[in-house]
Every structure is written in C-alpha cells, then in structure tokens.
Amino acid sequence: MRRFLRDNSMSIVFLMLFLAALCGQAIAGHADFNDTAVSHGDPTISLGRYVLSSDFGSAVMENWQSEYLQFTLFILLTVWLLQRGSPESKELDKPGRESDESQKVGPYAQQNSPRWAKVAGIRRTLFENSLVLVMTTIWLGTWLAQSLTGVAQYNADQLDHQQDPLSWSHYITTASFWENTLENWQSEFLAVGSMAILAVYLRQRGSPESKPVGAPHGATGVEG
Amino acid sequence: MAQRFHAALGKGDGQAACDQLNEETSSKLEQQEKKPCGEAILSLQLPKGGTVADTRVYITSAFATLAEGGTDFLDEGPDGWRVSAAGCEPTAPSQPYDCELEN
Numbered sequence: 001m002r003r004f005l006r007d008n009s010m011s012i013v014f015l016m017l018f019l020a021a022l023c024g025q026a027i028a029g030h031a032d033f034n035d036t037a038v039s040h041g042d043p044t045i046s047l048g049r050y051v052l053s054s055d056f057g058s059a060v061m062e063n064w065q066s067e068y069l070q071f072t073l074f075i076l077l078t079v080w081l082l083q084r085g086s087p088e089s090k091e092l093d094k095p096g097r098e099s100d101e102s103q104k105v106g107p108y109a110q111q112n113s114p115r116w117a118k119v120a121g122i123r124r125t126l127f128e129n130s131l132v133l134v135m136t137t138i139w140l141g142t143w144l145a146q147s148l149t150g151v152a153q154y155n156a157d158q159l160d161h162q163q164d165p166l167s168w169s170h171y172i173t174t175a176s177f178w179e180n181t182l183e184n185w186q187s188e189f190l191a192v193g194s195m196a197i198l199a200v201y202l203r204q205r206g207s208p209e210s211k212p213v214g215a216p217h218g219a220t221g222v223e224g
Numbered sequence: 225m226a227q228r229f230h231a232a233l234g235k236g237d238g239q240a241a242c243d244q245l246n247e248e249t250s251s252k253l254e255q256q257e258k259k260p261c262g263e264a265i266l267s268l269q270l271p272k273g274g275t276v277a278d279t280r281v282y283i284t285s286a287f288a289t290l291a292e293g294g295t296d297f298l299d300e301g302p303d304g305w306r307v308s309a310a311g312c313e314p315t316a317p318s319q320p321y322d323c324e325l326e327n
Binding site for chain 2: 159
C-alpha cells in the first residue's frame with residue numbers, strides 16, 4: 001500500500017487537489033448565483049440544485065475544454081515545433097514523427113513494449129496517436145458540454161429579461177459563447193508559451209519539468 | 225401554471241389569478257394601480273382563458289406561449305412556478321418583450 005501511494009503520488013495528490021477545488025468552486029458558485037438571484041428579485045436555489053444546474057456545468061466545462069485543448073495542441077505541435085534551450089522541446093535535430101527505430105515500434109519493439117507497438121496496421125496507428133486522439137475527444141466532448149450548458153444558462157438570463165431564448169446553433173455564434181471560450185484559450189496558450197520560454201533560463205532542482213540546475217541555457221530537450 | 229392563470233382571468237377570479245403571480249409582480253401591480261391585486265389584475269388587457277402551445281424551461285426561468293397569442297414568463301421559487309410577466313408581445317429582434325404585466 002505504501003509503495004502504491006509513493007509510486008502514484010502525483011496522480012493521487014492532483015486528484016485530491018482537483019476534488020477540493022471543484023467542491024470549493026461549487027460552494028463559491030452557489031453563493032454567487034444566489035447573490036445575483038436576490039439582486040434580480042429571483043428565487044434562490046439549494047447547493048444540490050446548483051451543482052446539477054447548467055450554470056455550474058457551464059463554468060466547469062468551459063475550463064475543462066480549454067485544458068484538454070491545451071494538452072491536445074501541446075502534445076501534437078511539439079512533434080514539429082521546437083524551442084531552443086527548453087526542456088519542453090525535443091532536441092533541435094529531431095523534429096517530426098521520428099523513425100520506427102527511435103520510437104521502438106514494429107521490428108524495433110522491445111519484449112516489454114505495449115502489444116500494439118509491436119504489430120503493424122491500424123492498431124499500431126491508433127496506439128501511436130492514442131494520446132492525441134483521446135485528448136482531442138475529451139476536448140471536443142467538454143466543449144460540446146460547455147455549449148449545451150451555456151445555452152441553457154444564456155437562455156435563463158434571456159427569459160429573466162423577457163427576451164426570446166436562442167437555439168443551440170444560434171448560441172454558438174454569439175459573442176457570449178466565444179468570449180467564454182476564448183478567455184480560457186488565451187490563458188492556456190499563455191501558460192504553455194511561458195513555460196516553454198521560462199524553462200530555458202530558470203531551473204527547479206529535482207523537477208522533470210526543469211533542466212538540471214547546471215545545464216546550459218542552450219541545452220534543448222534535457223530534463224532534470 | 226400559465227394556463228391556470230389565464231383560466232382564472234377568464235372566470236373573472238382576480239384573486240386566483242394573483243395566486244399564480246410571484247410576489248414581486250403582484251406587489252408592483254398593487255403599487256402601480258393603487259388597488260388590491262385581485263381587483264387590479266382584472267383591469268389589465270390580459271388574455272382570458274386559452275391553451276399553452278409552447279413551453280421552454282431553462283434552469284429556474286421559463287416561458288409559455290398561448291395558442292391564442294401572447295407570452296408569459298415564469299420563475300421557479302420555493303413555492304413552485306409563478307408568473308413573473310404576462311400578456312407579453314415581441315417587439316424588435318433581440319429586444320425585450322412588451323408586457324402588460326411585469327415585475
């Protein structure tokens with residue numbers, strides 16, 4: 001058990017942090033929703049009702065979709081894009097999908113390689129791209145969920161002001177939907193870009209996200 | 225709820241109609257008309273009777289369109305759904321409805 005906790009401490013700790021932050025968001029969001037309702041002369045709702053509402057769902061989904069877009073683009077674009085000196089980049093002479101030998105697939109697979117790395121055809125193609133495929137699927141799914149919960153929230157506000165509700169297809173063309181989407185995207189792209197460049201010159205001893213403390217600034221694709 | 229509201233108006237039962245209103249709307253009506261709600265509501269040009277042709281619900285807000293014309297807006301509260309605006313007609317696109325009774 002102790003070994004399990006130690007060997008999986010990263011995912012366990014981040015899961016705990018995620019759950020704590022999600023609970024905190026629900027509590028704060030519920031209070032904010034009810035404050036707004038009171039100021040509009042509208043009825044308040046319970047915490048249980050709030051976490052099942054489109055208001056909460058939209059707030060959660062708009063953040064999730066941008067995180068998964070960030071990972072999708074980061075994983076995919078770093079196949080080809082380089083950053084001299086960054087541990088987030090591959091080495092400068094290795095842009096692209098690389099050789100079968102360096103990727104240990106097919107005849108170059110090792111005995112303990114995953115099964116689909118050893119085979120040819122559609123199974124290897126799927127496995128070779130499985131990370132991007134899954135991240136993209138989650139991104140598109142959560143973005144769709146953002147739009148569905150967002151249109152319900154938008155239309156509740158429309159009715160509160162005695163205005164017509166919008167269809168989903170109309171809502172996804174509105175400034176409101178794109179403002180909610182792009183305010184999250186910009187921060188994700190900024191985070192990746194910042195990390196890529198700051199890690200050229202700054203260090204964090206012991207972190208795999210950093211170069212070794214003594215590594216030169218020009219060393220690329222080196223982790224500590 | 226909207227159908228009960230208009231049915232009460234059709235029967236001339238102003239108090240029963242007011243029972244379907246939310247507190248804010250009935251208070252505003254009494255302040256504006258300087259009469260009890262049950263009396264004031266019968267003097268408004270609101271559809272009397274009728275059937276609901278279309279209903280849309282979003283979280284705690286809803287609207288109901290009558291087959292005979294006119295739209296009502298409703299809010300859900302601790303006592304259930306209540307009419308917050310009634311006798312509403314569309315104006316310009318993307319603009320609020322013009323309502324005979326509103327909060």
